Every structure is written in C-alpha cells, then in structure tokens.
Amino acid sequence: MEILFRTTTILLILCVFAQKLHGIRWLAIKLSSEEYWNRTDCSKVHGFAGEQYKICRRSLSVMKYVSEAVEMSKTECKSQLKNRRWNCSTIAKAPSFYNDLKRGTKESAFTYSLASAAVAYSVTQACSIGRLEVCGCGRTPKMKLENKNWLWGGCSDNIAYGVRFSKKFTDAVEKKRMKGQEPTATSRALMNLHNNEAGRSAVRDKMAVVCRCHGVSGSCQTKTCFRRLSDFKDVATLLKKKYDTIINVVSQTKGRNKHMLRPRRGKRYTPRDLIALDPSPNYCRKSESRGTLGTSGRECNPETTGKGSCAYMCCGRGHHTFKREIEERCECRYIWCCYVKCKKCKKTITVSTCN
Numbered sequence: 001m002e003i004l005f006r007t008t009t010i011l012l013i014l015c016v017f018a019q020k021l022h023g024i025r026w027l028a029i030k031l032s033s034e035e036y037w038n039r040t041d042c043s044k045v046h047g048f049a050g051e052q053y054k055i056c057r058r059s060l061s062v063m064k065y066v067s068e069a070v071e072m073s074k075t076e077c078k079s080q081l082k083n084r085r086w087n088c089s090t091i092a093k094a095p096s097f098y099n100d101l102k103r104g105t106k107e108s109a110f111t112y113s114l115a116s117a118a119v120a121y122s123v124t125q126a127c128s129i130g131r132l133e134v135c136g137c138g139r140t141p142k143m144k145l146e147n148k149n150w151l152w153g154g155c156s157d158n159i160a161y162g163v164r165f166s167k168k169f170t171d172a173v174e175k176k177r178m179k180g181q182e183p184t185a186t187s188r189a190l191m192n193l194h195n196n197e198a199g200r201s202a203v204r205d206k207m208a209v210v211c212r213c214h215g216v217s218g219s220c221q222t223k224t225c226f227r228r229l230s231d232f233k234d235v236a237t238l239l240k241k242k243y244d245t246i247i248n249v250v251s252q253t254k255g256r257n258k259h260m261l262r263p264r265r266g267k268r269y270t271p272r273d274l275i276a277l278d279p280s281p282n283y284c285r286k287s288e289s290r291g292t293l294g295t296s297g298r299e300c301n302p303e304t305t306g307k308g309s310c311a312y313m314c315c316g317r318g319h320h321t322f323k324r325e326i327e328e329r330c331e332c333r334y335i336w337c338c339y340v341k342c343k344k345c346k347k348t349i350t351v352s353t354c355n
C-alpha cells in the first residue's frame with residue numbers, strides 16, 4: 001500500500017514537472033500591444049513562470065513590446081507554415097499546449113526560436129524609435145564601411161539591448177530547469193536554450209546597413225550609414241529554412257552533471273541551426289496523443305507539386321474539388337478627396353480540400 005502510494009506520488013511529481021516543460025507559456029499573454037502594463041498584470045494569467053514575474057515587474061515599460069512579440073510570433077508562425085501539414089494553429093493553445101509543442105520536436109524548435117527572435121526584435125525597435133526610457137540608439141558599429149567617405153551616423157538599432165532582454169526573459173524558465181538534475185528536463189532545457197539563441201542570432205544576421213547621401217544637391221559627397229533591422233518576415237523566413245534543415249540531436253552525459261546534445265548523425269551543428277530531440281509525426285491524421293489535428297478538410301492546390309499540393313497535404317487520401325461563391329471588392333474608384341469606393345461582387349471560385 002505504501003509502495004503504491006509512493007509510486008503515485010513520484011509519478012504525480014514527474015507529471016507536474018513534465019507539465020512545466022515548456023518555456024513558451026508566455027505566448028498566452030492576453031494584453032494587446034496597445035496597452036501599458038502595471039504590476040498586477042504580471043500574473044499567472046499570462047503564462048509567466050519563475051523568474052519571469054520578477055522581470056515583468058521590474059520592466060513594466062518593456063512588457064508592452066513582449067505583447068507585441070507574441071502577436072508577431074503568432075502571425076509569422078502561421079504565415080510561414082500556411083502550406084504545411086503542421087500549420088502552427090496549435091500555438092493558440094498557449095499556455096497549455098498539445099504534444100506537438102510539449103515535446104522536443106522541430107515544431108517546438110521553430111516556435112521557441114521565433115518567439116525569442118520576436119522579443120529581441122520588438123524591444124530593439126522600441127529602443128530606436130525612442131519609446132523606451134531604458135534604452136536608446138545602439139552603439140556605433142565596429143565594422144568598417146566600404147568607402148572611406150562614408151561615416152557611421154544616425155540611429156543604429158540597439159540590437160544589443162533587445163537581445164539582452166530577450167535572453168533574460170525567454171531563457172529564464174530553462175535556466176531554472178538546468179539547475180534540476182532530471183536528465184530529460186535538462187536536455188530539453190538545453191535544446192530550448194539553443195533554439196532561443198538561434199532565433200536571436202537570426203535577428204542579428206538579418207540586420208542591414210542603410211546609407212543616406214549628403215552634400216550639395218544630389219552630389220552624394222558623403223554618406224552616413226546606420227544598422228537597421230530588416231522586416232521581421234525576413235527573420236522568420238530564415239528560421240523556416242533552419243526548420244526545414246533541422247538537426248536531430250541526442251543527449252549525452254559527460255562526467256557528473258555535464259549534459260550536452262550531440263547530433264544524431266555525423267553532421268555537426270552551429271549556433272545558428274535549429275535542433276530537435278524528438279522526431280515529429282507526419283501530422284497526417286488526427287491524434288490526441290501526438291497532438292496532431294490531421295489534414296482532413298485542409299485546402300490544397302491540385303495543380304502544383306511540393307508543399308501545398310494536394311498530393312502532399314492529403315497524405316494520399318485524395319481530395320475533392322467544389323465551387324464556392326465568395327464576395328469581393330471590385331470596380332474600385334478613387335473619390336476626390338480622399339477615399340476609395342468599391343462595389344461588392346460575387347465570384348465563384350474552385351476549392352479543393354483533403355478527404
């Protein structure tokens with residue numbers, strides 16, 4: 001009886017622990033990016049864990065941009081993967097996820113990296129446009145410009161501040177978990193930390209140098225240049241490439257308490273690659289245990305091959321094609337001054353969906 005009781009307790013503790021195995025619960029933040037935060041907002045409702053409460057209370061002015069990062073992550077995740085079997089719709093489940101995002105899959109890898117990138121991005125942007133008192137323009141970049149008549153000037157984006165904040169906030173849960181000795185928790189934490197960092201690197205790598213001309217009208221004798229973030233879409237596209245070339249890893253213990261992740265197959269990985277511990281299901285069929293919704297009813301394109309095609313999307317189950325009537329804006333005219341007036345037209349389109 002006592003043994004049974006003990007086992008149950010241990011199992012319960014393990015379950016509770018497993019429940020906490022995700023550092024993207026904060027994607028549940030419900031305040032819109034329009035709203036300012038106060039101390040009472042730093043609560044459980046928003047999916048914070050551990051150190052994140054403290055960071056929230058200490059950095060109330062920055063939290064608005066964490067809300068913005070949540071919106072950016074969700075939008076880009078869905079948009080990047082809209083033609084895939086796994087299309088990121090389960091991200092809406094935050095703070096409690098299905099197994100697709102609870103396990104160490106490549107979908108987790110992509111989501112973590114994107115979320116961490118988004119925090120770095122939106123905080124950096126807020127610094128440069130002067131929305132935050134705690135940070136301003138970035139330091140003058142150290143790299144050399146192509147031409148000696150060009151000078152660094154203007155406001156370079158403060159990527160250092162954004163990255164530092166993102167690291168503190170998004171790594172907080174994993175850092176805590178690293179201190180526990182439970183091996184699967186530790187390897188998951190290592191995986192998440194790696195992918196978080198890869199996300200932030202993508203923001204840094206996609207920064208561009210922008211220059212402006214000066215001098216007697218149009219002569220462009222001198223140029224001043226600054227480093228600027230590119231569109232977040234470009235960052236997300238880069239991360240999607242990493243998702244498509246995911247490196248599968250296994251955990252390895254070296255000596256006491258020294259955990260590391262090594263590639264499952266020969267290939268090494270760099271800090272910029274995304275890594276995954278668990279294989280992904282093919283997402284073809286609905287399965288609660290795998291956390292997959294299946295592709296039945298998904299729209300597909302019978303005329304292409306590759307991703308988005310019916311052959312890929314429907315996993316060999318076939319599709320059916322039907323006509324659907326939609327309403328569209330049409331015959332738009334510009335009315336002086338200043339708006340556009342349109343009619344509504346009905347239009348029949350052909351749609352294919354998976355069986």
Ligand SMILES: *[C@@H]1O[C@H](CO)[C@@H](O)[C@H](O)[C@H]1NC(C)=O
Nearest residue numbers: 031035036037038039040041
């Ligand atoms: C904090 O913000 C919430 C809404 O987000 C509001 O309901 C509450 O009254 C605010 N509290 C204080 C002390 O301003």
Ligand SMILES: *[C@@H]1O[C@H](CO)[C@@H](O)[C@H](O)[C@H]1NC(C)=O
Nearest residue numbers: 082087089293294295296298
């Ligand atoms: C994403 O996939 C889910 C489940 O297969 C589906 O219900 C949803 O409509 C899809 N979303 C988009 C934008 O295609």
